[in-house]
Amino acid sequence: MTATIIDGKAFAGRVREKVAAHVARLKEEHGITPGLAVVLVGDDPASEVYVRSKGKMTKAVGMLSLEYRLQADAAQDEVMRVVAELNANPEVHGILVQLPLPRHMDEAEVLAAIDPAKDVDGFHISNVGLLGTGQRAMVPCTPLGCLMMLRDHHGDLTGMDAVVIGRSNIVGKPMAQLLLGESCTVTIAHSRTRNLADVVRRADIVVAAVGRPKMVPGDWIKPGATVIDVGINRTEDGLVGDVDFASAVEVAGAITPVPGGVGPMTIACLLANTVTACCRANDLAEPDGLTV
Structure with a gap:
């Protein structure tokens, strides 16, 4: 058996089309243009590329795209001032502070300063708490993208056994909360889980987000399972995921490739979250299929 390849690049394109259609309706029917502001501190090359892609x-x-660039040696007060201005700007519906910040800055303090309603990254502690208690929240982009692809492939996820490998605040923990919200039976595993292979083998859904190249071999995968590989690892062989794709594709029922799987969904969901935040700010119906 060879798995169905879940084409994240194509799926992200369809998400962007839905976003564009909803933006057009907001402009035509309500005279509102959703706005996304990105704050970049320093000149990290990877961050530069990512910010340019987001703006484009x-x-x-x-949508309205705003960029605020500060020098790497900027004081934290400068970043906080920019965030405060964006919080107060009615044309800005989404605020994203590009991480990582320079070492002399307190990331947690900066993220906590963002208005939770404009926190389109879903990292604010208020949104973390809302998601964890099953309430309406801004959802982190990567887990949201994973859930969209799982819903598209399976439809109803009720009762499925899901294993999330990784316990980060950005992917692992919110991914588990989203799967619980879909009535899956969820296990959070990680690099120190005992008998990790046996834990993974029982899963109908495997989400690998641990950051170790090819950590999950094909013989860990239950025949027919759906594998979502969040990992992006640079190796001598190029970009690879946390799953050994070559062996897993022969066992799984469906799998995301690396690159071209989860990665393209992150920016697409950032755009979706910005539209959602705009609709919530104006008490308008949220875009269908772009949120949870």
């Missing part, structure tokens, strides 16, 4: 795609779907 934000404009492509018809």
